[in-house]
Amino acid sequence: MTGKTRGLNGGLGIVSRRKFVAGASALALGAGVAPFISRRAMAAGEVKVLNWQGYGTDEKWALEIFKKATGLDVVHDYYNSESEMITKLQTNPGTYDVIVTNSAWNDRASDLGVIQPIDTAQISHYGDLNPAFRDSPLLEADGKVYGVSWVWGITAIGYSTEVFKEAPKSLETLWDAKLAKRVSLRDDAIEAVSFGAIATGQDMNHPKDLAKVKEKLLALKPNIAMLWSSEDEWNKSFQAKTFDISVYWSGSALRSKNNFKLPVGFVVPEEGAVGWFDGLAIGKDAPNAEGAHKFIDFMIDPTFYVEWATKIGAPASANNAAMAAMPEGDDKTLYSDQAAIKRLQFMAPLTDEERQAYSDLWTEVKTEFAK
Amino acid sequence: MTPTTRTRWAILTLTGPAYLWLACTIFLPLLAMLALSFLDKSPLVPKPASFTLDNYGAYFSKGFYWPLTLWSIQLGFWVTFFCLLIGYPAAYALAKRIKGRWREAIFLLIVLPFWSNALVRIFSWTMVLRSNGIVDMSVQAMFPGAPSIDLLYSYPAVIIGLTHSYLPYMILTCYIALQAIDDSLMEAGRSLGATAFTTFRRVVLPLSLPGIISGAALIFVPVIGSFMEPRILGGTKGATLGMNIEEQFTVTANWPLGSALSFILLAIVLIIFGILYPFLRKQGGEA
CATH class of the missing domain: 3.40.190.10 (Periplasmic binding protein-like II)
Incomplete structure (x- = not known):
């Protein structure tokens, strides 16, 4: 009989395990809340970035250059899907300075009030950006700019x-x-x-x-x-x-x-x-909005882009000056084919x-x- | 203090923390998930959510959920069947035939897959199963000119991958059940004139049934909810309800629908066990 009881327990045990899997997902809802305890503690000397892992903003060599130029440390948090990004922004208000947002999601983020308007005057390379991306309605809401086009x-x-x-x-x-x-x-x-x-x-x-x-x-x-x-x-x-x-x-x-x-x-x-493009946005009530503008400016800087694209490999830059500075090659040919670009339909929200x-x-x- | 109250206290202090922990980590989130499944939008959306049965209704009104559910259940039965077919004899040999250091070594080999990440295991299977993969190359080496074998992105590939992942559960649970059977019971059967097969059928099998049941439960439940293995190994042939549930959380961000589907799957599991349990208990009870 003991053996039989054990069997029953085994059976029930796994039902609980299954419940746990479902439960764990729910836990994730609450888990996002924890980090805000320390959110403003170190804000002055750092910029907190939310992005996909290994996607440009976390290149070590680049962050060293950025630190030398501005004295700011860059700290990262990552997401694995756009809906996770939105969830993180909603559950940790006032935590993130710079967020990488896909063109199809920028609108949704501004709609939900989790990102704030950007002062383009603080971004020195803004004028060099390809107007096709820079002036896209996908990055704007009620006449204000909510995203700086970055790569596409x-x-x-x-x-x-x-x-x-x-x-x-x-x-x-x-x-x-x-x-x-x-x-x-x-x-x-x-x-x-x-x-x-x-x-x-x-x-x-x-x-x-x-x-x-x-x-x-x-x-x-x-x-x-x-x-x-x-x-x-x-x-x-x-x-x-x-x-x-x-x-x-x-x-x-x-x-x-x-x-x-x-x-x-x-x-x-x-x-x-x-066609798709990614923008750089600034979180609502960003702890270091000034640093965020500096970091965005650095990310669209041709010097950073050419290094990133040639050494590591990157999507096309939305900055015309950066594309012009690229050495000749397959990528430059592909991304400069204006006729092909005209045929693209861009992802909308x-x-x-x-x-x-x-x-x-x-x-x-x-x-x-x-x- | 009488002994009974002391025992009661001991039970309370020993089990209390565990139950408290379970209540906090399992039931509360699960209840939140259950509540979520009756809402028309995720609570993260800054608009008031209201009560609805649409998420459960969707399961019955959309035609594609039913074949997905059937395939998931089928997959669960196949994988459990193969785990039993391979695992039970292995557990029997381990419990009754192999002794000493060999047993430890073989145990290690069985548990070894547990130590590697599930994703790594599945991806290593893709290398084995694809054409020009390890299976294909060894067949070609032995029988030159044999037709090329490409198992990857097929239903058998999903079964192979999942069977490999869950086999240790069956071996371990059956081993525990088989080891607990006193050898003298089998000797008694033999000395009373039963053949080896009859002894096995009338003595060993019923006594080890609890092990088989818990092994089957441990395998069946996660397999019918699986989504990663069918996607990676099954290609277009690996459609399951689990994959659709995952999509509700990662693609459409429709958590209410995702949790409703999860609870439907849970209900199906409970129904299946509800149907099978009395039958199995009767079988076990004969021993």
Whole structure:
């Protein structure tokens, strides 16, 4: 009998474990509150940055230069998704000075009142920024600037130069019957819907006819070899020849080609592709707003950008002067192709309802893929 | 002080902290999650949230949740089945046949995967299973000209990866149950004329059933909620409800829907165990 009791306990124990997993997520809600105890303690001598990890602002050599120039230390906190960024800003008001915000999220952050207007007069390189990004309505709210455009990139088509002797021109190539099981997409609802919308000639951000988008994506089923979720996975699968053509990111494509020596080509198809850009924003009630302006100015400085892009690898700069200062190369060619840039549709903020609708649509499509 | 009150005090002081801890860390957040699942928007949105059943309604009104749920449950059964198929004989050999230092060494090998990060384990499987991977290359080396084997991004790959991840639970729980069986019971069975198989079926199996049940529970529950392994190993073939739940937290930021789906999954688990438990208890009770 004792053995049986043990079995029962084991059974109940795991139910509790499951509950704990659900509970842990809820705990995360509260956990964000803890750091504000020390928020203003060291504010004067430091700038607190919220960003993705390993994304420019935390380059050690750069922070040493910044410290020498301004005497300010830069401290980092990281997020793993944009919704996490918003959560962190909401649960720790007055903690962060500089926040890296995607163009599609800046509006939402200003709407929620977690970032504050920026005094562009304090930013010496502001005039050099490409007006296409600098003056984007996505970075403004009620006539005030809430974000300084920083870097940008393209999500378009990466393909194997061994299989395609010439760069594929049309997005329709993905649906080519000859490419059965040779195509990959990223496992991302918004990206998938965006390309479905572009392929059906609709506004990428707010497609009117979602049924058409769904139908188009479902038609891709025989061609889909895999869905990728990280750059590393993309590279490994590409190397193993799991697919020949895929929706891919410009910066990653350049890294795959130059750092990993993979035969990757990158093209913006004639129907268009997805453009994105990241801005730098200042947190509401930032403990060191002055330092935040200085740090933003440093981040868009051509000297920093050229060093970052050439030594480490970076997306394109939104600063024209920085792009001009870049040595000739693949990236400069790609990011200076004005005709291709004109074909891009830039990611705009989505409402919760749209986000949910896209997620549901993508789940439905994936469910069909899995059958 | 009478002995009974002393015992009562001892029980209270010894178990009290643990229950308090459990109440704070499990039930409070869980209740918050349960409350969240009835709201129409996440409480972080600075607009008043109101009560709704839509999150639960969504599960029944949207057609794709049902196949996802079925696949998750199916996956749970397959992985539990294979863990039992591989784990039980291994546990039996460990408990009854292997002794001394060998046993320790083999135990170490079984527990070893636990010491590595789950993500690392899954990614190492991708190297093994893909075409030009380790399985493919060794088959090619042995049988030149054999068709190339590409298991990655298939349903079997998900089962292989998950079975590997959860196998130790089955081995350990079965081992504990089997080791507790007195060898003389088996000898008695044999001396009374039962064949080895009958002894196993009538004596060993019923006595070790509690181990099998707890092993199965430990495996089945996390597997039907799994999302990482199906995504990485299954590609398009690895669609589960767990993946959709994760998406509600990371992509759509629709925490209420995510928690409603989690509670539906929890309810399904409880129903399945509710159905199976009386049956298993009857089986165990015969011993």
